[in-house]
Amino acid sequence: MEQRLRSEVKALLEQGKIDRVIGFEPGSLKFTTTPLITSDGGDVDHLVINPFIVNNLSVYLTGTSGRVGIVAKGCDSRSIVSLIQDNKVLRENVVIIGIPCSGVIDLTKVERLAGKDRDELDDIVRQGDKITVTVGGERKEFPASEVLFDNCLGCEFPTPREYDILLDEPVTPTPDKAISEQKLDSLREMPPEQRWQFWKEEFSRCIRCYACRNVCPACFCERCFVEESEPQWVLPVPRWQDNLIFQVIRSIHVAGRCTDCGECERACPVNIPLRSLTREMCNLAEELFNYKVGIDKEAPPLFVAYELEEAEDLIR
Amino acid sequence: MADSKRINKEDTGRLLDEWSKEFSVSVPSRENGMPAMLPWDGKDTSFLEWYRNTVIPPKANFFPPYEKMFDFQKGAEGYHLELPPSDKQKQLIFGIRPCDARALTILDTVFQDTYQDPYYLSRRANTVLVGLGCTNPYDSCFCTSLGISPGESTDVDLMFTDTGDGFFIEPVSDKGRELLAATGGLEDGLEADEARAKDVKEAAYRKITRRIDTGDIQQRLAACFENQDYWEKVAAKCVSCGICTFLCPTCYCFDINDELSQDEGTRFRSWDSCSFPIYTRMPMENPRQEKWRRVRQKVCHKYWFYPVNLDITACTGCGRCIRLCPVNWDITQTLNNLPASS
Numbered sequence: 001m002e003q004r005l006r007s008e009v010k011a012l013l014e015q016g017k018i019d020r021v022i023g024f025e026p027g028s029l030k031f032t033t034t035p036l037i038t039s040d041g042g043d044v045d046h047l048v049i050n051p052f053i054v055n056n057l058s059v060y061l062t063g064t065s066g067r068v069g070i071v072a073k074g075c076d077s078r079s080i081v082s083l084i085q086d087n088k089v090l091r092e093n094v095v096i097i098g099i100p101c102s103g104v105i106d107l108t109k110v111e112r113l114a115g116k117d118r119d120e121l122d123d124i125v126r127q128g129d130k131i132t133v134t135v136g137g138e139r140k141e142f143p144a145s146e147v148l149f150d151n152c153l154g155c156e157f158p159t160p161r162e163y164d165i166l167l168d169e170p171v172t173p174t175p176d177k178a179i180s181e182q183k184l185d186s187l188r189e190m191p192p193e194q195r196w197q198f199w200k201e202e203f204s205r206c207i208r209c210y211a212c213r214n215v216c217p218a219c220f221c222e223r224c225f226v227e228e229s230e231p232q233w234v235l236p237v238p239r240w241q242d243n244l245i246f247q248v249i250r251s252i253h254v255a256g257r258c259t260d261c262g263e264c265e266r267a268c269p270v271n272i273p274l275r276s277l278t279r280e281m282c283n284l285a286e287e288l289f290n291y292k293v294g295i296d297k298e299a300p301p302l303f304v305a306y307e308l309e310e311a312e313d314l315i316r
Numbered sequence: 317m318a319d320s321k322r323i324n325k326e327d328t329g330r331l332l333d334e335w336s337k338e339f340s341v342s343v344p345s346r347e348n349g350m351p352a353m354l355p356w357d358g359k360d361t362s363f364l365e366w367y368r369n370t371v372i373p374p375k376a377n378f379f380p381p382y383e384k385m386f387d388f389q390k391g392a393e394g395y396h397l398e399l400p401p402s403d404k405q406k407q408l409i410f411g412i413r414p415c416d417a418r419a420l421t422i423l424d425t426v427f428q429d430t431y432q433d434p435y436y437l438s439r440r441a442n443t444v445l446v447g448l449g450c451t452n453p454y455d456s457c458f459c460t461s462l463g464i465s466p467g468e469s470t471d472v473d474l475m476f477t478d479t480g481d482g483f484f485i486e487p488v489s490d491k492g493r494e495l496l497a498a499t500g501g502l503e504d505g506l507e508a509d510e511a512r513a514k515d516v517k518e519a520a521y522r523k524i525t526r527r528i529d530t531g532d533i534q535q536r537l538a539a540c541f542e543n544q545d546y547w548e549k550v551a552a553k554c555v556s557c558g559i560c561t562f563l564c565p566t567c568y569c570f571d572i573n574d575e576l577s578q579d580e581g582t583r584f585r586s587w588d589s590c591s592f593p594i595y596t597r598m599p600m601e602n603p604r605q606e607k608w609r610r611v612r613q614k615v616c617h618k619y620w621f622y623p624v625n626l627d628i629t630a631c632t633g634c635g636r637c638i639r640l641c642p643v644n645w646d647i648t649q650t651l652n653n654l655p656a657s658s
Contacts, residue, residue, distance in 0.1 A: 027644040028638065028644055028646040028648070028649055029455055029456060029638065029639070029644065030455060032644050033644070034553065034643060034644035034645075034646075035552075035553040035643050036553075037552040037553055038549075038552075055642070055643060059555065060552075060553070063607075117368065117454070119454055119455035119456075120452075202349070204348075205348050205349055205350070207372075207381050207558070207562050207563075207587065208381075208558070208586075208587075209557050209558035209559045209562050209563075209589070210557050210558060210592075211555070211557035211558070211559050211642050213557075214555040214556055214557040215555055215557070215642050215643075227594050235573050235575060235584070236571055236573055236586055236588075237382045237573055237575075237584045237586045238381050238382050238586060238587075239382065263642070266642065267557070267559075267642035269350070269371055269559050269563060269640045270349060270350050270371065270372075271349045271350050272349075
């Protein structure tokens, strides 16, 4: 896939079909990748595809000018479609280079299983459904289901549906909702008081760095409501109450746009399980409106569409 | 060393217990979901096994993410201010790393510059820092490029070195010397401990392989300050979140906000970040609308403006900005790839 990606991108740049490309290159730390945004054909050989391509690169689309080639996993391509639906991105300005994705490795899970930090591991190798971690010369094997991100384990659309180039054969989806929503299920089982206490504690440690918002392609507002000062909806002071209100409103704002890419939770430096909120928004969009995000670029966005017969139920 | 001491690791809890009688003791803790310096619970010393460094830097123990500055009421004769009770509790931070201890020395230059910040400085005055040398630095660490040794510190009061089964304890400041003299149950340090500690410090130093060239860094930054192409390129993937600045042990920017209700209210200060597009929009506009200007500011402030103004580099090589960045933006690459001239 990697070789084909490089040659496709090289050709697109040479033929003037794109002005720049957004992809992944090796990161500066072990087992990481980092976004590469470049118009320089010389950088193309740095492009990689591996089980560590965590970022949802579509977050860069709204800030990138010209015609853009973008490397997209299944969830990322749905984010692009959602951005097209919202008129934030013009379809003709993007060349979607689709990666059929069999899931991304959650290093936090690997660290927990291996009992070592990322930089103390010698190697992590994925072969099909097995992931082999070498620590201190010793090899440990784990099933992918223990090591991939929760959202990957529940992924219904691993292969981009919207693409210009698909780099490999489609991947058969094997979503396991139960495993993917384990954390969420434990929250559902809690009595409301306990759940309130849970979120109060989680949001007590939020520092309001806004990484969750800034890595989110669905958070495309030019001015976020938390930055309004007249009226001031929320204080920038990171008290748990303000933090919770920020995140609750953000979750509602991204409902119908969130593709469960999991970036908010991954980016959070203080480990708040944000995906439990956003995943629930995806579930609600599906249950209430039979709406799956980023599937149809011609469809109006969920909360922009309005049908009279729906209104009464909503208001009631 | 004549005034050095030693302690077995299994006696660490007893030592912390003894110090708890006089101090509010903080230790590395994951109790709150990620490593931070939190009050010791009186029993758990498991951090001795897992602790490498904290996510939340110890600056938060002196300059917390937010704090109340004062309450105010509007009366007939103007405003009445009520300051929060000043924190007289003596605190002891156990296990601070040399990079983070240096960061406090750096922050001191800001908080006791022309304005003496009572909130930060009273906590500093009331605190004893007990350093713990690194034995297992992260691959993101580059402290040795900033003149810091992962195993040694002149910025703490007492320094602990892990010698395997125990710790070799060296007093660094008078405060540390006094504390050590008043602490019971410690044996005198042996020559063998000192020799072992020296090896441990040297081994830790050698483990740090990430480097930046600080030689003529001010000149190199000045030479490419106007090189917009370079800064645009390095800034392209930055998402302008606050992680690298909030979790930087030397970043000190804060915002001030009032919570108002009728004729009274509370004034808070909370961490702010030059990465945010709305930074400084309250007094006027942000002069750095474009992302590349904000990224350039962050880099130049630490390695150029700070040394010029306060004679110290505002980076300790702790690597948090690299390790915790959601897009792996790496300041060492930005510095090492600076073009020779614009």
